[in-house]
Structure formats: C-alpha cells, structure tokens
Amino acid sequence: MATVAKGGxxxxxxxxxxxxxxxxxxxxxxxxxxxxxxxxLMTYTAKDGDNRKHKMKYTVIRDDDPRAACVRSGIDG
Structure with a gap:
C-alpha cells in the first residue's frame, strides 16, 4: 500500500x-x-432552463402559477 511520505x-x-x-x-x-x-447545471437551474418552448403534450398554466411569468406569450386561444 502506498503512503504519502515526506512532501505530502x-x-x-x-x-x-x-x-x-x-x-x-x-x-x-x-x-x-x-x-x-x-x-x-447550477446556471441552467438558476435561469429556469427547463422552460421549454415546445412541449409534446398540452399543458394548462393558471394565472396565479409562478411559472406563468416565464411562459412566452403570443398564442391566441
């Protein structure tokens, strides 16, 4: 077994x-x-990197949800 000798x-x-x-x-x-x-990874999570523009399934976000401020607007409906 190797040991750390003189000098560290x-x-x-x-x-x-x-x-x-x-x-x-x-x-x-x-x-x-x-x-x-x-x-x-820390930068990705700090800047809300999981806010995807296109998703595979329809998602409803209510007005009082804190994520609503991060969602892009412009879709009429």
Missing part, C-alpha cells in the same frame, strides 16, 4: 507526473470537466 500530496503529484503524465493530465482534465458541468 504535492510530492505525490510530482512523482505521478514524472511516472504517468497521461493519467495525471487526463485526471486533471476530468476534474475540470466535472467542475464545469456542475457550474453549468
């Missing part, structure tokens, strides 16, 4: 970078990708 995690990272740079590099890119995905 920085030394372990440097040793990994010297021995297997492809794995360390792809791991860093994966962490960045997961972080960007989380940030995008």
């Amino acid at each position: 995690l920085v030394a372990l990272f440097k040793r990994g970078w010297n021995e297997i740079p492809e794995i360390i590099g792809s791991g860093v890119m994966a962490v960045i990708g997961v972080g960007l995905m989380g940030l995008s």
